[in-house]
Amino acid sequence: xxxxxxxxxxxxxxxxxxxSMGTYLAQKGRKTILLDADxxxxxxxxxxxxxxxxxxxxxxxxxKVALQDISxxxxxxxxxxxxxSIGSLDSESINHGQxxxxxxxxxxxxxxxxxxxxxxxxxxxxxxxxLLADRMIVVTAxxxxxxxxxxxFIKSAYFRKLKFIFKAYDLTTSIQETWKNRATYDIHNLKxxxxxxxxxxxxxxxxxxxxxxxxxxxxxxxxxRTPRDILVGENLKSVCMNFLGLPVVYAGYARFDEAVLKNIxxxxxxMLSNRLSPVATEIKALAENIIAGxxxxxxxDVANGSLS
Amino acid sequence: MxxxxxxxxxxxxxxxxxxxxxxxxYDYLKNLYSGDSIEIAALNTDFSPELRQEYLARLDxxxxxxxxxxxxxxxxxxxxxxxxxxxxxxxxxNIACFSGAALKSIRERMVVDLKDMxxxxxxxxxxxEDIENEVFESFRAEVYLRSYLVEYTRFLSxxxxxxxxxxxxxxxxxAASRTTPAGMPHL
Ligand SMILES: Nc1ncnc2c1ncn2[C@@H]1O[C@H](COP(=O)(O)OP(=O)(O)OP(=O)(O)O)[C@@H](O)[C@H]1O
Ligand SMILES: [Mg+2]
Numbered sequence: 260x261x262x263x264x265x266x267x268x269x270x271x272x273x274x275x276x277x278x279s280m281g282t283y284l285a286q287k288g289r290k291t292i293l294l295d296a297d298x299x300x301x302x303x304x305x306x307x308x309x310x311x312x313x314x315x316x317x318x319x320x321x322x323k324v325a326l327q328d329i330s331x332x333x334x335x336x337x338x339x340x341x342x343x344s345i346g347s348l349d350s351e352s353i354n355h356g357q358x359x360x361x362x363x364x365x366x367x368x369x370x371x372x373x374x375x376x377x378x379x380x381x382x383x384x385x386x387x388x389x390l391l392a393d394r395m396i397v398v399t400a401x402x403x404x405x406x407x408x409x410x411x412f413i414k415s416a417y418f419r420k421l422k423f424i425f426k427a428y429d430l431t432t433s434i435q436e437t438w439k440n441r442a443t444y445d446i447h448n449l450k451x452x453x454x455x456x457x458x459x460x461x462x463x464x465x466x467x468x469x470x471x472x473x474x475x476x477x478x479x480x481x482x483x484r485t486p487r488d489i490l491v492g493e494n495l496k497s498v499c500m501n502f503l504g505l506p507v508v509y510a511g512y513a514r515f516d517e518a519v520l521k522n523i524x525x526x527x528x529x530m531l532s533n534r535l536s537p538v539a540t541e542i543k544a545l546a547e548n549i550i551a552g553x554x555x556x557x558x559x560d561v562a563n564g565s566l567s
Numbered sequence: 568m569x570x571x572x573x574x575x576x577x578x579x580x581x582x583x584x585x586x587x588x589x590x591x592x593y594d595y596l597k598n599l600y601s602g603d604s605i606e607i608a609a610l611n612t613d614f615s616p617e618l619r620q621e622y623l624a625r626l627d628x629x630x631x632x633x634x635x636x637x638x639x640x641x642x643x644x645x646x647x648x649x650x651x652x653x654x655x656x657x658x659x660x661n662i663a664c665f666s667g668a669a670l671k672s673i674r675e676r677m678v679v680d681l682k683d684m685x686x687x688x689x690x691x692x693x694x695x696e697d698i699e700n701e702v703f704e705s706f707r708a709e710v711y712l713r714s715y716l717v718e719y720t721r722f723l724s725x726x727x728x729x730x731x732x733x734x735x736x737x738x739x740x741x742a743a744s745r746t747t748p749a750g751m752p753h754l
Contacts, residue, residue: 406609448613494599494606497579501622502613 261365262374262549263392265416266399267408269300269379272481273398275519275529277376278306279539280546282530285338289371292330294341296388297378298353301343307333308526309340317344319364320357326364335528339370343378353384362391379408381415389416390423394549396477396510401488406495410503413476414449417505424470430463450504476505477549480512488512493557511545511555513538571636574629586637593630597623598689601714603707616710623714659725665733667701674699674723688718695719703741712738 262280264273277293284291295303295316304312314329330339353361365373375392377385389395395416399409425431437444437455446452457464476499480492492509499507516538522529530539548555575582578592600607600622607614655676662669674681681695688695694715697705706712716734720727 401605403605403609406606407611410609410613491604491606494604497596497599498606498610502610502618 260372260394260550261392262372262394262396263377263389264375264396264398265377265385265389265412266397266405267379267381267412268399268405271398271400271405272513273297273378274303274306274376276398276479276481276513276542277374278303278528279513279530279542280549281333281338281372281374282335282528283543283546284372284374285333285335286530288337290337290369291372291374292339292341292368292370293333294365294373294375295343296375296385297343298384300378303376304331304340304342305524307335307340307528308524309333309342312340312342315342315344319361320344320353326361327368333528334526335531358384358387362388365391381412383419386416386419390420394477394552395475396479396549398479398481400482401480401484401491406491409478410499413499413505413507414503416476417474417503418449420471420474424466428466430466450502453504474505475552476507477510477552478507479510479545482515483512484515489557492555496554508548508552509554509557510548511541513541513545571633574633577625577629578633586634589630589633589637593626594689596626597630600626601689601711602691603711616708620710620714665725665730666737667699667734670719670723670730670734671699673725677723679723684719684722688715688722690715690718701737701741703738706738709735709738709742 264277266273274295274297281291281293293303295301297303298316301315304310309331312331314324314331316329318324318329319326326341330341332338333340365375375388377388397409397412399405422431425434434452434456437446437459438452441447441452444451444455446455453467457467478492478495480488483489489512492512496507496509499505514537516536518533518536519529519538522532525532529536530542533539544555572582575584578584578589578596580588580592584592600619658676659673662673674684681692684690684695685692694705696702698712698715698719703712706715713731713735716731717727720730
């Protein structure tokens with residue numbers, strides 16, 4: 260199963276969550292490969308105390324080494340790492356052919372779970388890699404800019420996916436026409452557009468229902484500090500459905516813990532050196548929810564209590 | 568029954584939901600979408616003041632219709648509002664201008680606690696206080712203030728249009744005084 264972790268804003272904890280879930284899955288005995296696709300600021304390896312990985316994606320792109328041959332050991336049984344290329348490549352310099360080749364190689368990797376750390380931003384290559392996954396995950400934090408970036412990210416991903424479908428079914432021009440005349444149809448946003456298109460013909464509706472039914476984004480809320488913060492994820496389910504027209508699953512949260520910061524640059528990843536931390540428990544729970552596609556259950560009155 | 572499906576939908580409930588679920592989800596959604604929490608604020612243009620107003624109105628409608636359906640009777644008129652004696656009525660009728668201060672003294676003479684008002688209207692205490700103290704900065708746009716005022720006056724059984732006609736110009740005057748001269752962008 261391929262997992263992709265994006266979310267728009269930098270620093271929300273994508274790499275921390277990727278490394279921690281990977282560690283958890285590997286410890287459960289699942290063969291897991293982590294792929295650092297943050298081509299501008301690759302740093303996933305530092306979460307495992309590795310300073311200069313022997314190979315990186317540069318070898319794949321420039322020296323044409325097969326993807327499975329550039330993975331390095333993480334130091335944990337069952338867990339391998341394909342590291343990003345530090346500073347030498349950015350998304351802009353990867354052409355379409357290279358991207359397709361990378362995707363082919365990712366699909367062919369021999370592992371139970373492949374988790375891709377996407378880095379920040381909504382570059383087309385980032386979105387395409389996100390859409391490649393069986394589990395599309397965003398890591399966000401309970402603060403306005405992180406949520407703005409997340410909304411933007413999932414809308415961009417959805418729009419990108421729509422574009423592929425339009426193209427595949429030769430609908431592009433008719434949709435562009437509709438959008439151009441949106442005022443006449445009282446269309447204000449993506450959600451209105453979709454509703455309009457679905458109503459316009461049975462064929463389009465069938466295509467949407469078939470192709471978009473799998474478009475579900477799993478939300479991970481990181482750096483939670485108060486019980487009210489936990490509810491943000493719960494509220495996002497309603498908000499995304501109502502005002503973006505997109506279904507999301509609230510997979511879980513991880514609280515803010517100084518121990519995460521302290522653990523940076525240590526030889527052992529957080530999940531191993533802090534087994535008893537509540538964050539470790541929360542990571543396990545959210546990983547299981549992602550596998551099963553289930554929501555974390557949050558009592559709506561949680562905001563009245565305190566983080567125990 | 569068809570029509571009721573969309574009400575259940577709006578309240579994010581299945582058709583089997585009971586009256587208690589209807590009330591709970593209504594309270595939850597009303598509270599979520601009337602407020603200015605980060606998950607709402609971050610929507611920016613995807614949740615314009617017009618959209619908000621329209622959505623909240625549909626929510627109220629769905630809640631009312633489903634409550635009627637599930638109670639299987641006409642709704643009790645103004646259950647939660649306050650009873651007024653004649654003397655109080657006269658006094659209110661003679662108020663020259665429904666300013667924030669006037670609203671506050673009316674409420675106090677009715678011996679109504681803001682907390683009770685919150686319980687019914689789900690408008691956060693802070694906003695209720697800010698209405699009374701005319702802390703206009705708290706309201707991002709007139710539509711928010713307006714919708715809160717409507718709830719406020721309904722709760723006290725006041726003449727809503729009259730209160731709006733007195734109160735909103737005070738807000739507008741304040742808003743006009745702080746906008747930059749024409750052509751100057753806001754910083
Ligand atoms: N739950 C947490 N509690 C405390 N600190 C955290 C938590 N999650 C992440 N951090 C810290 O926040 C910083 C950013 O985390 P991380 O590098 O995982 O973010 P990122 O989303 O991958 O950033 P980028 O977009 O730059 O790749 C790191 O110093 C990390 O240790
Ligand atoms: Mg990162």
